[in-house]
Amino acid sequence: xxxxxxxxxxxxxxxxxxxxxGRYTTRPNPCVGCVITKGNTIITEDYxxxxxxxxxxxxxxxxxKQQQVSAQxxxxxxxxEPCSHYGRTPPCAEALINAKxxxxxxxxxxxxxxxxxxxxNMLEQAGIRVDVxxxxxxxxxxxxxxxxxxxxxxxxxxxxxxxxxDGKTALSNGVSKWITGxxxxxxxxxxxxxxxxxxxGVNTVTMDDPSLNVRYDExxxxxxxxxxxxxxxxxxxxxxxxASLTAEYxxxxxxxPILLVTTKPYPELVKSQLPSHVSVFKADLDDKGxxxxxxxxxHLGESCNSVFVEAGATLSGSFxxxxxVDELVIYQAPKILxxxxxxxxxxxxxxxxxxxxxxxxxxxxxxxxxxxxxxxMTGNEQTN
Amino acid sequence: xxxxxxxxxxxxxxxxxxxxxGRYTTRPNPCVGCVITKGNTIITEDYxxxxxxxxxxxxxxxxxKQQQVSAQxxxxxxxxEPCSHYGRTPPCAEALINAKxxxxxxxxxxxxxxxxxxxxNMLEQAGIRVDVxxxxxxxxxxxxxxxxxxxxxxxxxxxxxxxxxDGKTALSNGVSKWITGxxxxxxxxxxxxxxxxxxxGVNTVTMDDPSLNVRYDExxxxxxxxxxxxxxxxxxxxxxxxASLTAEYxxxxxxxPILLVTTKPYPELVKSQLPSHVSVFKADLDDKGxxxxxxxxxHLGESCNSVFVEAGATLSGSFxxxxxVDELVIYQAPKILxxxxxxxxxxxxxxxxxxxxxxxxxxxxxxxxxxxxxxxMTGNEQTN
Numbered sequence: 001x002x003x004x005x006x007x008x009x010x011x012x013x014x015x016x017x018x019x020x021x022g023r024y025t026t027r028p029n030p031c032v033g034c035v036i037t038k039g040n041t042i043i044t045e046d047y048x049x050x051x052x053x054x055x056x057x058x059x060x061x062x063x064x065k066q067q068q069v070s071a072q073x074x075x076x077x078x079x080x081e082p083c084s085h086y087g088r089t090p091p092c093a094e095a096l097i098n099a100k101x102x103x104x105x106x107x108x109x110x111x112x113x114x115x116x117x118x119x120x121n122m123l124e125q126a127g128i129r130v131d132v133x134x135x136x137x138x139x140x141x142x143x144x145x146x147x148x149x150x151x152x153x154x155x156x157x158x159x160x161x162x163x164x165x166d167g168k169t170a171l172s173n174g175v176s177k178w179i180t181g182x183x184x185x186x187x188x189x190x191x192x193x194x195x196x197x198x199x200x201g202v203n204t205v206t207m208d209d210p211s212l213n214v215r216y217d218e219x220x221x222x223x224x225x226x227x228x229x230x231x232x233x234x235x236x237x238x239x240x241x242x243a244s245l246t247a248e249y250x251x252x253x254x255x256x257p258i259l260l261v262t263t264k265p266y267p268e269l270v271k272s273q274l275p276s277h278v279s280v281f282k283a284d285l286d287d288k289g290x291x292x293x294x295x296x297x298x299h300l301g302e303s304c305n306s307v308f309v310e311a312g313a314t315l316s317g318s319f320x321x322x323x324x325v326d327e328l329v330i331y332q333a334p335k336i337l338x339x340x341x342x343x344x345x346x347x348x349x350x351x352x353x354x355x356x357x358x359x360x361x362x363x364x365x366x367x368x369x370x371x372x373x374x375x376x377m378t379g380n381e382q383t384n
Numbered sequence: 385x386x387x388x389x390x391x392x393x394x395x396x397x398x399x400x401x402x403x404x405x406g407r408y409t410t411r412p413n414p415c416v417g418c419v420i421t422k423g424n425t426i427i428t429e430d431y432x433x434x435x436x437x438x439x440x441x442x443x444x445x446x447x448x449k450q451q452q453v454s455a456q457x458x459x460x461x462x463x464x465e466p467c468s469h470y471g472r473t474p475p476c477a478e479a480l481i482n483a484k485x486x487x488x489x490x491x492x493x494x495x496x497x498x499x500x501x502x503x504x505n506m507l508e509q510a511g512i513r514v515d516v517x518x519x520x521x522x523x524x525x526x527x528x529x530x531x532x533x534x535x536x537x538x539x540x541x542x543x544x545x546x547x548x549x550d551g552k553t554a555l556s557n558g559v560s561k562w563i564t565g566x567x568x569x570x571x572x573x574x575x576x577x578x579x580x581x582x583x584x585g586v587n588t589v590t591m592d593d594p595s596l597n598v599r600y601d602e603x604x605x606x607x608x609x610x611x612x613x614x615x616x617x618x619x620x621x622x623x624x625x626x627a628s629l630t631a632e633y634x635x636x637x638x639x640x641p642i643l644l645v646t647t648k649p650y651p652e653l654v655k656s657q658l659p660s661h662v663s664v665f666k667a668d669l670d671d672k673g674x675x676x677x678x679x680x681x682x683h684l685g686e687s688c689n690s691v692f693v694e695a696g697a698t699l700s701g702s703f704x705x706x707x708x709v710d711e712l713v714i715y716q717a718p719k720i721l722x723x724x725x726x727x728x729x730x731x732x733x734x735x736x737x738x739x740x741x742x743x744x745x746x747x748x749x750x751x752x753x754x755x756x757x758x759x760x761m762t763g764n765e766q767t768n
Contacts, residue, residue: 163550165551165759166551166727167552167728168551171735171737173735175737313723332549335742336729336731336742336743336759337734338732338733339728339729339730343723344723347724349724350724350725351555353555356722357722364750375549375720
């Protein structure tokens with residue numbers, strides 16, 4: 001492990017700040033930031049903005065080119081290993097070599113099988129000094145969804161629930177508007193905007209008739225840094241075991257991709273009425289006669305880094321019980337709904353403490369009147 | 385309302401700090417602090433330590449007397465109106481008059497019917513300038529239990545529950561050790577030590593066989609400021625509707641007062657076996673065939689400022705549902721016990737949001753691994 005100078009740490013911190021700017025826009029690509037220095041001065045910096053467009057290193061070097069400034073002998077700080085393959089853009093390792101930088105500092109290796117150390121090798125073979133591992137954990141965390149998917153082919157799974165202090169989401173008769181306050185609902189909108197896909201169950205659709213889209217007006221302070229046109233709508237996924245949905249629901253009216261997951265074919269009439277932004281994925285049943293969630297995640301993992309589960313207690317509970325969840329986000333309102341109210345997660349009847357789903361609180365913050373508790377689930381079957 | 389100088393505010397803040405020192409020891413008396421100044425100097429200060437011993441003002445003046453320092457022309461800052469009646473000690477108003485102080489600053493009036501403005505009157509009639517209301521709300525809060533009891537004849541009621549993030553206290557089979565961590569359990573010990581009485585139900589006694597005492601070793605940092613001999617054991621109250629308890633339980637072995645509340649006489653054999661520190665109160669049934677909780681509180685209010693309910697979901701739930709609770713203290717562990725687990729409070733089947741018990745979060749702090757949430761119940765029938 002190299003010894004890092006204070007300057008190295010400052011520059012990589014800056015590169016990570018730049019990377020973070022892509023949080024809502026780069027998917028399914030990772031967020032990457034790049035800072036290039038000469039002596040004690042930043043000569044250029046940039047980040048990856050949108051998949052298919054320039055990578056962080058390429059963007060930073062392009063600015064230099066336009067200004068006719070040479071990067072020869074410079075140091076490049078990048079939050080993720082530079083890519084080594086021709087994708088929609090040429091490899092960044094090659095661009096750094098051509099720019100004749102003297103040293104590249106990399107926070108974390110890219111687990112993408114198309115990169116995975118090859119970017120480092122290319123640079124080293126060109127005689128460039130490469131130092132890897134500065135703020136590795138922090139840089140990994142910025143792209144934890146991408147990292148998980150590259151390693152396991154499964155997307156990062158976040159389950160959201162809105163509950164009372166006594167763990168209830170509604171009264172026994174279903175009355176629930178509004179348990180949590182407007183600030184918490186804004187925060188949910190931001191989480192929706194961060195995730196590649198949103199999963200719900202057919203019952204939520206038929207009972208609440210939600211649109212399940214990101215509503216720009218409800219993004220709060222995020223609007224200051226993100227233009228409406230930059231928002232990615234998540235793929236809306238509805239688990240509809242018995243193909244019982246019809247085209248009348250509100251979510252279909254919004255022209256943005258929808259995936260219906262079912263185990264049966266939809267009636268021809270329904271199919272003919274569904275708009276063209278709707279596709280169907282046929283899944284198998286699990287041993288409980290429900291849609292096989294693992295299979296759904298594998299399918300979504302082909303294109304999605306992260307999925308956001310906003311569903312009822314049964315579907316959300318199944319994700320938790322099957323240990324498919326990376327983070328459980330609880331918005332807890334300062335209310336008591338009573339023991340007859342509806343539970344937040346329908347879970348099996350555990351008989352011993354060591355059977356329980358376990359997690360670690362990684363965030364606990366006040367969001368308006370409510371408390372947001374993020375539980376990082378630690379007993380998952382998949383490594384991530 | 386007088387205009388307070390910065391010095392006035394500093395001195396009353398100091399007096400309140402002194403008052404707080406009596407938090408664990410003065411009951412059923414209020415906590416009171418007194419600071420006496422001449423010019424810009426504190427010439428004496430003290431607080432009320434133990435019921436039956438010197439009041440704050442008397443203690444402070446006694447020190448002056450011993451030092452042969454005159455209080456003539458001084459200003460006295462007291463957190464509670466000086467008493468005007470002969471109790472176990474002579475009236476403090478008289479002591480201040482005799483000491484010839486020129487001004488008395490009082491934070492809050494004493495609602496005790498034996499005082500209630502008369503202390504102020506005595507002082508004013510002796511030609512002393514009296515200014516009332518500096519930090520009134522804060523001074524009221526220090527003695528909120530005493531204040532409630534003086535106004536309503538009912539003790540302050542705190543209900544404690546230890547739950548998971550999903551509002552459960554145990555698995556369906558009752559397994560619950562330990563939901564919360566050692567720091568939370570220490571905090572419960574400190575709450576026990578603050579309250580005059582502790583209420584539990586017969587089921588908790590027969591199932592868990594608790595001692596229900598304050599254990600000095602478990603008081604944590606409180607041990608630094610409080611000697612073991614200063615701890616008051618709360619009156620242990622067991623609600624035993626059908627007089628079914630027998631003398632074999634652990635709580636009887638500890639020689640400290642116990643009150644058994646029942647609706648039936650105990651069998652003679654049991655009575656003969658119960659130790660002498662046990663007394664019995666006969667209560668009526670309410671319309672649901674349970675012990676009338678209001679009646680129990682009225683009885684306890686004859687001598688107790690505050691009661692601490694550490695009971696199962698049924699008894700604790702009854703206190704909440706009957707709107708008898710001032711504060712609900714929730715120790716929330718970062719765990720998920722599952723929907724089949726036991727609920728924290730058994731409450732009625734509410735059908736509308738406006739029927740729910742309501743409160744305001746006045747404290748939310750990390751206690752070891754757990755979160756302590758204090759909900760000040762605002763919909764109580766009694767004013768307090």
